[in-house]
Amino acid sequence: MDITFIFFLGLIVAFIGVIPPGLLNMTAAKISLKEGHVRGVVFSVGVCVIVIVQTYLAAIFARYLSNHLEVIDILQRVAFVIFVLITIYFLLIAKEQPPQVAEPRMRSKHSRFFQGIFLSGINVFPIPYQAYMTITLASIGWLDFSQISIISYVAGAAMGTFVMLYVYIFFFDKIKDKSISSQKSMNYLIGGITGVISIITLINIIKEM
Helix, strand or coil: CCHHHHHHHHHHHHHHHHCCCCHHHHHHHHHHHHHCHHHHHHHHHHHHHHHHHHHHHHHHHHHHHHCCHHHHHHHHHHHHHHHHHHHHHHHHHCCCCCCCCCCCCCCCHHHHHHHHHHHHHHCCCHHHHHHHHHHHHHHCCCCCCCHHHHHHHHHHHHHHHHHHHHHHHHHHHHHCCCHHHCHHHHHHHHHHHHHHHHHHHHHHHHHHC
16 A cells, blocks of 8 residues: 555544643643743654554554454444544533643753653553554555554654644644634534544444444
8 A cells, every 4th residue: 555645644643633632732832831842842752752652552453453353343333432422522511621731840851751751651542542543444445454554654643643742832822812722612623523433433333234
């Protein structure tokens, strides 16, 4: 398969996964505001180092699951229910609350790099997210599990994560007082994304019935 296409698949999937405000992107933005863009970028590089490992493990796990279709069928149905519940929560239930971000304490560039590694390491969500997305992409023929494809996808995922973190770093001080950055707007955005994923999952389930 075209490794450039696979690279951009990884980039887009990771980019979407980091859009919702969370510990990593909000910490990167806060570090940048308090200590400058360079330290925010160094933190983001540390995050991406772990993302590479997490995405690779997710792809290997997805490759294993692809040889056990009965497990995939169960996981798809479970994932569908989870994404529907998440969509309902963010579109109908979630209330506007400012994201809580721990106050950065470390100061040196190296400490920011290792802080990025640490916070990214304790954030295990990318592993099931990437495993599910790679299985979904493989099921529609957009991705295979050859070594070169996995490496291309992992590289794209790392780049997509870095790009989204940099967007937070660069624009946070400009959009923080605008409606686009309000928690309510972010809730709708997250709900819309998970809603689309739910529809794709449902289509895949129906096709396999």
